[in-house]
Amino acid sequence: MAKVEVKVCLGTTCFVMGGSNLQELNDIIPQKYGDKVELSAANCLGLCSINWEYSKAPYVKVNEEVVSEATVEKVLEEIDKQLGN
Amino acid sequence: MFIDIACSQKKKYNQNAYGDYFASNRFPNMNRVVAVLSDGLGSGIKANILACMTSTMLLKFMESHFDIEKSCEIIMNSLPVCKVRGISYSTFSAIDCYDDGNAKIVEEGNPDFIWIRNGEVLKPEYQSIQSKDFKNRKMKVYNIQLEKYDRIIFCSDGATQVAMGSKRYPLGLERSGLIKIILNKLEQEPEISSKNLSEYLVKQIELIAPNKELKDDTSILSIYCRDPRESLIFTGPPFHGEKDNYYAKTFMEFKGKKAISGGTTANIISRELNIPVIAKLSMNSGKLPGLSEMAGVDLVTEGILTLTKTLEYLESGNTEENAAKTLMDFLLDSDVINFLVGAQMNKAHYDPNLPIEIEIRKNIIKKIAKVLEEKYLKKVNVQFV
Numbered sequence: 001m002a003k004v005e006v007k008v009c010l011g012t013t014c015f016v017m018g019g020s021n022l023q024e025l026n027d028i029i030p031q032k033y034g035d036k037v038e039l040s041a042a043n044c045l046g047l048c049s050i051n052w053e054y055s056k057a058p059y060v061k062v063n064e065e066v067v068s069e070a071t072v073e074k075v076l077e078e079i080d081k082q083l084g085n
Numbered sequence: 086m087f088i089d090i091a092c093s094q095k096k097k098y099n100q101n102a103y104g105d106y107f108a109s110n111r112f113p114n115m116n117r118v119v120a121v122l123s124d125g126l127g128s129g130i131k132a133n134i135l136a137c138m139t140s141t142m143l144l145k146f147m148e149s150h151f152d153i154e155k156s157c158e159i160i161m162n163s164l165p166v167c168k169v170r171g172i173s174y175s176t177f178s179a180i181d182c183y184d185d186g187n188a189k190i191v192e193e194g195n196p197d198f199i200w201i202r203n204g205e206v207l208k209p210e211y212q213s214i215q216s217k218d219f220k221n222r223k224m225k226v227y228n229i230q231l232e233k234y235d236r237i238i239f240c241s242d243g244a245t246q247v248a249m250g251s252k253r254y255p256l257g258l259e260r261s262g263l264i265k266i267i268l269n270k271l272e273q274e275p276e277i278s279s280k281n282l283s284e285y286l287v288k289q290i291e292l293i294a295p296n297k298e299l300k301d302d303t304s305i306l307s308i309y310c311r312d313p314r315e316s317l318i319f320t321g322p323p324f325h326g327e328k329d330n331y332y333a334k335t336f337m338e339f340k341g342k343k344a345i346s347g348g349t350t351a352n353i354i355s356r357e358l359n360i361p362v363i364a365k366l367s368m369n370s371g372k373l374p375g376l377s378e379m380a381g382v383d384l385v386t387e388g389i390l391t392l393t394k395t396l397e398y399l400e401s402g403n404t405e406e407n408a409a410k411t412l413m414d415f416l417l418d419s420d421v422i423n424f425l426v427g428a429q430m431n432k433a434h435y436d437p438n439l440p441i442e443i444e445i446r447k448n449i450i451k452k453i454a455k456v457l458e459e460k461y462l463k464k465v466n467v468q469f470v
């Protein structure tokens with residue numbers, strides 16, 4: 001089965017809009033999914049400035065799916081969905 | 086040429102105040118450094134006051150190019166007189182030095198300075214000036230031309246007289262003994278910084294002292310003429326996007342140390358030069374995003390938040406372990422600091438929904454440049470692109 005790729009944006013906008021809390025995923029994801037999910041960070045996914053008038057930062061990408069106003073719960077939900085759990 | 090200058094001191098054993106005093110000032114815009122080392126009569130508080138007065142007054146006089154003879158007379162006349170000995174006395178060494186190597190040195194009473202070039206000790210000529218009011222005081226004035234990699238060492242007599250009366254050093258270590266230690270060290274570490282060399286010498290002198298107890302205050306002032314350590318910090322996307330490639334290349338071709346402060350900036354350079362940038366998800370970076378990595382770049386941080394914290398640290402001197410501290414250390418490790426500041430606004434930063442107010446990059450960089458120049462005596466260039 002293909003791995004699920006999770007990219008957490010730690011760019012300035014996302015970080016101050018709550019992205020700092022998403023660093024918890026660093027602990028949770030390996031524990032919960034082992035190597036089925038690959039976690040990485042990005043500097044700015046470029047989403048904050050496209051949509052800046054209705055900013056929905058922080059953003060996380062789960063494969064090609066964008067999770068906006070991301071929280072740890074929302075990201076885990078999306079991962080589960082993509083894994084077909 | 087950059088004049089690397091540092092002083093290291095150790096108090097006389099069991100005293101609680103330094104009887105030697107060191108003062109210096111750097112004028113980055115005039116490419117000039119002025120420094121004074123003074124040794125006050127006796128030790129402890131009394132000596133400290135004498136030495137401190139001498140150093141600070143002389144420094145001010147030299148800074149303003151006031152005639153050196155007159156300055157010295159004024160200082161000697163204004164020092165408080167010791168009740169016990171009925172004299173007022175402090176010796177000094179002073180240097181006024183420019184980046185092109187032009188230097189003027191004035192000594193009164195301290196051991197002769199040591200000038201080293203290519204492992205050899207030079208013997209410069211000097212002019213001797215007798216004090217009008219004080220019969221026993223004579224100044225030596227040197228006008229010398231320093232070359233790259235030259236070193237100058239000043240010391241107080243605590244250094245040359247250490248261990249005097251011992252079997253091994255009946256007359257103390259003496260200037261010749263000190264020279265031997267210096268040359269030895271320079272052979273092992275030809276590029277040692279002034280700070281490390283002066284600390285090393287004071288440590289050695291302490292080891293020579295019987296029971297490692299210094300009988301007198303001991304100071305070493307070290308000067309090293311070297312290439313400046315330059316660094317370049319690229320922050321913010323360039324105003325004209327079509328010049329991204331040009332600036333990315335300019336940045337990468339820079340010879341000194343390189344840092345990027347800004348995620349988007351890092352992404353631009355990565356895209357233009359096809360070098361991957363890897364952001365790291367770290368748990369303990371606290372309130373600041375952590376560092377990223379990019380081949381050929383010494384440091385990659387987030388932009389505005391990190392710069393704001395760095396400015397705060399530079400101003401207060403208090404730090405925490407995070408990316409801003411790393412950036413601060415990077416800056417303080419350089420003599421000449423260049424900022425390449427992209428002037429494009431990041432619209433996302435002016436979203437009224439953001440929980441904090443984010444300052445305009447330009448302003449933060451201007452403030453950082455100011456504190457680096459004024460408090461840390463760095464040479465700073467800022468270019469907006």
Ligand code: FES
Pocket residue numbers: 009010011012013014015043044045046047048049057058059
């Ligand atoms: S900072 Fe996250 S998308 Fe720009």
